[in-house]
Amino acid sequence: MTDYKWILLPALIFLISSCNGPALPSDEALEAQERTAVIFPDYKNITIPANIAPLNFEVREEGERFFALLEGENGPSVQLKAKQGIFRIPPKKWTAFLEANRGSQFTVKIYKNDSGDWTAYEPFIVQVADEPIDPYLVYRLIPPGYETWSDMGLYQRDLTSFSEQPIVENRNIEDNCVNCHSFNNGSSEQMLFHIRGSRGGTMIKMGDDIEKVDLKRDETLSAGVYPAWHPSGSFIAFSTNRIEQYFHARPENSIEVLDRQSDLILYDTESKQVTQIPGTEEDDYMETYPSWSPNGRFLYFSRTDADSSTSFDSIRYDIYRTAFDPATGIFGETEPVLLASEQGKSASFPRISPDGRYLLCTLHNYGTFPIWHKEADLCLVDLVTGKSEVPAMINSDDTDSYHTWARSNRWIVFSSRRYDGRYTKLYISYMDTEGQFQKAFLLPQKDPGSNGSFLYSYNRPELITGPVQENVRRWIRTARKE
Amino acid sequence: MHNYYPHQLSHSLGFILVMALAVVIPNKGIRKTGFLAIGVPLIYLVSGGFVWLFCGLVLAEGVLRSRKIDLKLVLFTILYPALIIIVGASLIFLEPLKELAVIQLPFGPEYGNSPWPWIFMGWLFLCMILAGTGDPWKKIKPAWRTLAGTTTCLAVMVLVMHFSYNRKNAEYFQIEKLAVSEDWDGLLQYVEQHPSNNLFGSFYTNLALVKKGKLCKDLFRYFQGYGRRGLCFEWDSKSEIVRRGGDFFWAISFVNEAHHWAFESMIVDGFTQRNLTRLIETELVRENFKIAKKYIDLLGSSMFQRRLADHYRPFLNNPEAIQQDPEFGPRMRFHINNDFFSEDRDLESNLSMLLANNPLNRPAYDYLMALLLLEKKVDKIAGRLPEYIETCNGTLPELVDESLMVYKFTHKEDHLSDIDVSVATMRRFQEYTRILRQYRDPGVAARMLYPSFQNSFWFYLNFSSL
Numbered sequence: 007m008t009d010y011k012w013i014l015l016p017a018l019i020f021l022i023s024s025c026n027g028p029a030l031p032s033d034e035a036l037e038a039q040e041r042t043a044v045i046f047p048d049y050k051n052i053t054i055p056a057n058i059a060p061l062n063f064e065v066r067e068e069g070e071r072f073f074a075l076l077e078g079e080n081g082p083s084v085q086l087k088a089k090q091g092i093f094r095i096p097p098k099k100w101t102a103f104l105e106a107n108r109g110s111q112f113t114v115k116i117y118k119n120d121s122g123d124w125t126a127y128e129p130f131i132v133q134v135a136d137e138p139i140d141p142y143l144v145y146r147l148i149p150p151g152y153e154t155w156s157d158m159g160l161y162q163r164d165l166t167s168f169s170e171q172p173i174v175e176n177r178n179i180e181d182n183c184v185n186c187h188s189f190n191n192g193s194s195e196q197m198l199f200h201i202r203g204s205r206g207g208t209m210i211k212m213g214d215d216i217e218k219v220d221l222k223r224d225e226t227l228s229a230g231v232y233p234a235w236h237p238s239g240s241f242i243a244f245s246t247n248r249i250e251q252y253f254h255a256r257p258e259n260s261i262e263v264l265d266r267q268s269d270l271i272l273y274d275t276e277s278k279q280v281t282q283i284p285g286t287e288e289d290d291y292m293e294t295y296p297s298w299s300p301n302g303r304f305l306y307f308s309r310t311d312a313d314s315s316t317s318f319d320s321i322r323y324d325i326y327r328t329a330f331d332p333a334t335g336i337f338g339e340t341e342p343v344l345l346a347s348e349q350g351k352s353a354s355f356p357r358i359s360p361d362g363r364y365l366l367c368t369l370h371n372y373g374t375f376p377i378w379h380k381e382a383d384l385c386l387v388d389l390v391t392g393k394s395e396v397p398a399m400i401n402s403d404d405t406d407s408y409h410t411w412a413r414s415n416r417w418i419v420f421s422s423r424r425y426d427g428r429y430t431k432l433y434i435s436y437m438d439t440e441g442q443f444q445k446a447f448l449l450p451q452k453d454p455g456s457n458g459s460f461l462y463s464y465n466r467p468e469l470i471t472g473p474v475q476e477n478v479r480r481w482i483r484t485a486r487k488e
Numbered sequence: 489m490h491n492y493y494p495h496q497l498s499h500s501l502g503f504i505l506v507m508a509l510a511v512v513i514p515n516k517g518i519r520k521t522g523f524l525a526i527g528v529p530l531i532y533l534v535s536g537g538f539v540w541l542f543c544g545l546v547l548a549e550g551v552l553r554s555r556k557i558d559l560k561l562v563l564f565t566i567l568y569p570a571l572i573i574i575v576g577a578s579l580i581f582l583e584p585l586k587e588l589a590v591i592q593l594p595f596g597p598e599y600g601n602s603p604w605p606w607i608f609m610g611w612l613f614l615c616m617i618l619a620g621t622g623d624p625w626k627k628i629k630p631a632w633r634t635l636a637g638t639t640t641c642l643a644v645m646v647l648v649m650h651f652s653y654n655r656k657n658a659e660y661f662q663i664e665k666l667a668v669s670e671d672w673d674g675l676l677q678y679v680e681q682h683p684s685n686n687l688f689g690s691f692y693t694n695l696a697l698v699k700k701g702k703l704c705k706d707l708f709r710y711f712q713g714y715g716r717r718g719l720c721f722e723w724d725s726k727s728e729i730v731r732r733g734g735d736f737f738w739a740i741s742f743v744n745e746a747h748h749w750a751f752e753s754m755i756v757d758g759f760t761q762r763n764l765t766r767l768i769e770t771e772l773v774r775e776n777f778k779i780a781k782k783y784i785d786l787l788g789s790s791m792f793q794r795r796l797a798d799h800y801r802p803f804l805n806n807p808e809a810i811q812q813d814p815e816f817g818p819r820m821r822f823h824i825n826n827d828f829f830s831e832d833r834d835l836e837s838n839l840s841m842l843l844a845n846n847p848l849n850r851p852a853y854d855y856l857m858a859l860l861l862l863e864k865k866v867d868k869i870a871g872r873l874p875e876y877i878e879t880c881n882g883t884l885p886e887l888v889d890e891s892l893m894v895y896k897f898t899h900k901e902d903h904l905s906d907i908d909v910s911v912a913t914m915r916r917f918q919e920y921t922r923i924l925r926q927y928r929d930p931g932v933a934a935r936m937l938y939p940s941f942q943n944s945f946w947f948y949l950n951f952s953s954l
Contacts, residue, residue: 151755152748154725178582252829253748255841257774259827260744426778458782461759482582 043127047448050130053436055139056108060095069118081106109136146465168452190235243296263375322347430463502538510545536592552620690718704885723832740852890945
C-alpha cells in the first residue's frame, strides 16, 4: 500500500480540485443581466461597520452554480462559490477584507453558471463605514406569545462573529418570565433585568455585586417596569404601570396593550430608596418609557393626559422631558419635546443618541405598546433644531419599534416585524453626520436561511461595549433567593 | 400507567431502560464494579432520577443473593449516585439539587400523585424477593414455574387494567378522535350510545350539533350540566383548555380568536399538528401569507405531515382560492369591519358583537341562542328572533320555537315578537301544561313529563337548575 500512496495522492488532489467547478471566464464569455441578482438578506447598497460578522447571503435565482466576487476599492478581492445558492464568507478573509476597505467601499459581482453558460448580474456596492458598531448586542429571544410564555432567555451576540451566548435562560428560574434588560450607557458592568413569576424581582448588577430587589412599594402602582439607568449609575428611573391587554376582532389587528395608570419612580442604587418622580404621581397624566439624556441632566419620557374614560384609540402620548440635578437629585421643570398627539400620533420608546443631539422614538397611531401596531415607525428628532422626520430608509410597512444607539452615534439596531409580520428580527442602520439614515440591513446570520425557520422573536435589542461576563450560575442563585 | 393522563413515553422508557440494565449487569467482581462505575453516571444522564430505581434493584439483588449487606455495593448504589448528582448540581447543571435528584421521575404534583408508579416499583421488588427466596420454587417443574409466572403476570395485568381503566376517559378520547377527524355524525351517534358528562365531551357534542345545524333542536338531548362552559371555555392557560378552546372560535368564524387560542396552545404545548394547522388556516384566511408560508414549511418538514402541508400551499398568495374553499371562504366573507375587543368572560357580548358585523353567521347565532336557552333568557331570545329566523330559512328550530311559546304565554300583552309558534309546538305545549297542572308535586310532575318532554326547553326551564 505504501508504494502506491505517492501515486494516489496527486490523483486525489486533482480529483478534489476538479470538484470545485469551473473557473470564472473572461468578460466576453459572459451574458450580462441588466439587473442585480435577487439575494437574501438584501445587502445591496448598504453601509456596514468594519467590525461586523460576514454578510453570508443566499442567491434566490434559478441556476446550477453561483459565484461572487467581492472587489474592494482599497484592497484584495474575495472570490466565493455558493453551495446550494448560499454564500458563506470565510471569517478571517472577511475581517481582513473589511479592514482593508474601512472608510471605503466594495463591489459585489454575482455570476451564474448553467450548464456551462455564464451570466453576470449587475453588481452592487457596499459601503464600509469608518466608525465601528458596539461589538455586543443583547436581546431576549422569545416565541411571540400573547398571554402565556414558555422558554425564553437573554442572550448576547458578538456582532463581530456569529457567536451567541446565553446570559440567563428562564428554564433555570422555574420558567419565570425574564424581561426588560437594561444597561448603563452600554456598559455590561451595570445592568438589570426583571423576573416575573414565582421568583419575581429585579436583578441589578453593579460591578461585581448582584442583588435581587423588590421595587414594589405601598405607594407605587406596581414594581418597576420600563427601566432607564442614570449615567452616574446612582439612580435608575422606572415606570410603574397598571397594564391591561385586549384582543382585537378585526383581522388587521391582533392585540392591544394599554396602560390604565402609570407613573415614574426613581430608585437610588446606593440607599435602595424608591421615590416617586415629582409631578408624575398625580392622576392628571400617565407617564412611561423613561430615558435619560447622556449627560444625566434630563429625564425624557412618554406622557399622555388621557384617563381611564378615554377610548383606547384616542390615547396618544407625547415626549416630554424633566430637568434633573444629579448632584442634589432634585427634578426641575417639565417641557414638551415632541407633541406627537398634535399630528394624530402617539410616541413611545424615546432614546437619546450618546452625543445628545438626536432623539429616536417610535410613532404609532395610538396607545403605548407599538410592537403590535403595524403602522409603528421610527421617528428621529433633532434636539438642536427641533425638526422631526420618519426616515424612509429604516422604516417599513410593518412594525418598526424598539431601538438602541451605538456609542459612536453612527449606528442603530432596531426591531422590526417586516420579515414575516410576526417574528421580530433585528436590523442595523448607519446614520451619517448629517443625521441621514442609510438603508437598514438584517442582522447577519451564519446561515441566512435560518431567518425563515427561526421561531423566536428578537426582543429589546441593546448594544453594549463589552460582553456580560457574569457567571450564569450566580444569576440563577441570586434569582432563586426569596 | 399508560391509562394515566400525565404519563409520558419518557417515563416508560426510563422504567424499561433501568429494568433492562438491572438484568444485564454482571453478577459480581470487578466487572460488576466497572459496570456500576460507568453505568450509574450514564444512566443518570439518560434517564435522570430513574438511576435510583436502578441502584435500588441492584442493591436488592445483591442483598438477596449474598444474604448480607455489601459495603462496596452500598457505596456504589447510594453514595455514588448522590455524589454524581451533587457534583452535577454544583458544576454542570443549572437546575436546583432537589430537582436534579428526582428529574424525569413520574412522581410529584405534576404527575398528579398517582399511586401506579409506586405500585409498579413495589411489584418489581416483590418479584425479585419471590425469585430470591430460591428453594421452594426449585421443587416445581420448570414448565409449571413458567406457566405459574405467566399466569400470575396476566392475572395482575387484568386486575390492574380493571382498576386503572377509566371508561369515561376512553369514551371522551373517542369523542375527541371523532371531532378531530370531523366525523360529526359519527360523534353524535357515539354520544347517543355513550352519554358523556365530561366537559370536553360536552363541548365537542355541542360543536358537532352546530356543524350539523342541530344545536337549537337537540341541545337538551345531550348532557348540558356545564352550561355556558359546554359551549365555549373561558380563557385558561392550561394546556388541555387552550388546545381545544379555539375550535369554538373557528366554528363561529371568529378568526382572530381562533388564531389567539392556537397560538397560545403552541406556546404551552409546542408545535403540534393540531395547533400548527389552525395557525396556518387562520393566517391564510387573514391573508398573512408570509407567516402562513413559514408555518406550512414547518408542517412540511415533518415526515408524516408533508401531504397536509402540500394541501395548504396552493392557497399561498391566492385570495381567490381561499374565497372558493368551503372551509376558508365563509370565514373570509364573514370579515369583521367594526372592530371590538374579544370578551372571553362574556360570551353573549362576544357573539353579539360578531353578529353585529355579520348577522347571517348561522353557527354564531346558533351558539348565541343556545347560550340564551341555557341561561333561560326567553325575552332576549324573542328579541333576536326576527334576525335569527333569517338565518334559519324562515323556520325556527324546535327549542327556540318552544322558548317563543313560553314568551308568548308569559307576555300576552306584549307583541315584541310577531313570529308565530308552529302548530305542532303549540299542541305539544298544551300537552305539557296539561300534565304539569295535573301534578302539584314538582317531582312527580317531572317524572310524568320526562318520557315525552325530557329534551324540551320547557322541561329544562321548569326542572333543571344549573
